[in-house]
Amino acid sequence: LRHHVRVSHETDGAALPDPLLAALRAAVGPSHVLTDADLRATYETDWSRRFHGVAAAVVRPGTMDEVAAVVRACGQGGAAVVPQGGNTGLVGGSVPRAAAPRDGRGAPRPQVILSMLRLRELGAVDQVAGEVTVGAGVTLGALQAHLAGSGWEVGIDMGSRDSATLGGMVATNAGGIHVLRNGVMRQQLVGIEAVLASGEIVRRLPGAVKDNTGYALPALFAGSEGTLAVVTRLRLRLVPPLPRRAVALLAVDDAGQAATFAAELRRRLACLTAAELFDDDGMRLVLVHAGGEAPFRERHPRYLLVECGAPDDPTDQLVEAISAVAARDAVVAGDEGGRRRLWALREGHTESVNAAGIPHKLDVSVPIGRIGAFDVAVREAIRAAHPLPRIFIYGHVGDGNLHVNVLGPDPDDEAVDDAVLGLVIELGGAVSAEHGIGVAKTAWLVRDRGEADIAAMRAIKRGLDPGDVLNPGVLFSDPA
Numbered sequence: 001l002r003h004h005v006r007v008s009h010e011t012d013g014a015a016l017p018d019p020l021l022a023a024l025r026a027a028v029g030p031s032h033v034l035t036d037a038d039l040r041a042t043y044e045t046d047w048s049r050r051f052h053g054v055a056a057a058v059v060r061p062g063t064m065d066e067v068a069a070v071v072r073a074c075g076q077g078g079a080a081v082v083p084q085g086g087n088t089g090l091v092g093g094s095v096p097r098a099a100a101p102r103d104g105r106g107a108p109r110p111q112v113i114l115s116m117l118r119l120r121e122l123g124a125v126d127q128v129a130g131e132v133t134v135g136a137g138v139t140l141g142a143l144q145a146h147l148a149g150s151g152w153e154v155g156i157d158m159g160s161r162d163s164a165t166l167g168g169m170v171a172t173n174a175g176g177i178h179v180l181r182n183g184v185m186r187q188q189l190v191g192i193e194a195v196l197a198s199g200e201i202v203r204r205l206p207g208a209v210k211d212n213t214g215y216a217l218p219a220l221f222a223g224s225e226g227t228l229a230v231v232t233r234l235r236l237r238l239v240p241p242l243p244r245r246a247v248a249l250l251a252v253d254d255a256g257q258a259a260t261f262a263a264e265l266r267r268r269l270a271c272l273t274a275a276e277l278f279d280d281d282g283m284r285l286v287l288v289h290a291g292g293e294a295p296f297r298e299r300h301p302r303y304l305l306v307e308c309g310a311p312d313d314p315t316d317q318l319v320e321a322i323s324a325v326a327a328r329d330a331v332v333a334g335d336e337g338g339r340r341r342l343w344a345l346r347e348g349h350t351e352s353v354n355a356a357g358i359p360h361k362l363d364v365s366v367p368i369g370r371i372g373a374f375d376v377a378v379r380e381a382i383r384a385a386h387p388l389p390r391i392f393i394y395g396h397v398g399d400g401n402l403h404v405n406v407l408g409p410d411p412d413d414e415a416v417d418d419a420v421l422g423l424v425i426e427l428g429g430a431v432s433a434e435h436g437i438g439v440a441k442t443a444w445l446v447r448d449r450g451e452a453d454i455a456a457m458r459a460i461k462r463g464l465d466p467g468d469v470l471n472p473g474v475l476f477s478d479p480a
């Protein structure tokens, strides 16, 4: 379990053959084929800085036809295509592999980053259906702005909203802070348009909420991490907005108590939209990095942030419900400024941890009833694997999804990752909750899913992408 691909300076950088370079330039126009190392640089390293690889080129198509032409040319020219949206994914799937994939003769294949950011179509809101069709390169934040005043909202929200693209969110089956109420990205997806490895287009647009005509390709592509198809457009179902919000921060004894309180509040509050957990070390780090004031005079072991959304002000309901659980302390904010300040304590974690070093980020699910036991055991396991780790555990406690972040071990040192993921499997959890497998967790996929699942997944990959054109090395470290 120690052969994960990690940050390495021994990156292979196979060059593009001239005919392929010419075909790419013809497909998207020369100004959208970036071969210069300086221009490629920001596309080649992921958000966490842990994963990096050399691309032969970054190609920026502006239409679905251009995407198809690029994928077809790469397939014919022996290059690997690495689809990339906002590059906020945290498992190394959106950047070239440090060790380039090999061709049949063992030679490194050139890797082409397919940047989707120019596919920025924002369709009109379908008021009758409560749906919208958008280009894969639209960011979540841009869609939220587009929907403002329309009477509808997107069912998903998350801290990376201003950079993460909807295509990337489909590809990773993103979760976020409102899963409790609206489900994950796959559940918002009504229709899709995507380019297969052959360059053929599959289109189920506008699609239908109820559609049992054969295999559900939108559902299959959601979470496929760019290995089966390149998503070019998608149609999302929208949710009615909940204009009045109230947020509470509860100081609690431990993670298990946070999970119990979250469940109790869920039973009591039909308006509950989010239940998030963080620890005191994490909150202190956020306060140092981003500024702000501690919400309580005393320090507490863990914090549970809950949000209610409703047509009318839900503050009183929230106050009543939280007084029924025996928290150590609590603050409630019904005004916009107060809500933002409390949310910043949770949403600032990813950026603050990243600013403090190159973290090992383990995004895992555990059965909700075992969150307390996991939080204790995982800290012991990490300390046994590394002498002086800095541990920050936060996440979507209402969904049983914790982000275990560890600073200290070298980026290539897998001991901590192995300890955490081994424990997750022991407790019956999932080694990836929302970020995906990418290249970071390929060795764990079979342990988590079992041989039969993996054989079925490989058969799907082989069937749709026999030449291993799309994102080789993601999900499976060897060709399917």
Ligand SMILES: Cc1cc2nc3c(=O)[nH]c(=O)nc-3n(C[C@H](O)[C@H](O)[C@H](O)COP(=O)(O)OP(=O)(O)OC[C@H]3O[C@@H](n4cnc5c(N)ncnc54)[C@H](O)[C@@H]3O)c2cc1C
Pocket: 047, 082, 083, 084, 085, 086, 087, 088, 089, 090, 093, 094, 116, 136, 157, 158, 159, 160, 163, 164, 165, 166, 167, 168, 169, 170, 171, 172, 173, 174, 175, 176, 177, 225, 226, 227, 229, 230, 231, 232, 350, 351, 434, 435, 438, 471, 474
């Ligand atoms: C501060 C911060 C907070 C975050 N919070 C959350 C959270 O709450 N919930 C959550 O789920 N994630 C979260 N993430 C992770 C990340 O934002 C999501 O995984 C997001 O969905 C990635 O979108 P992207 O456009 O950046 O995709 P990228 O990072 O560019 O790509 C991710 C994967 O999708 C593939 N891909 C991208 N675009 C396409 C496409 N059009 N077609 C096919 N494949 C494609 C890539 O090849 C790669 O495998 C967070 C990240 C950060 C930095």
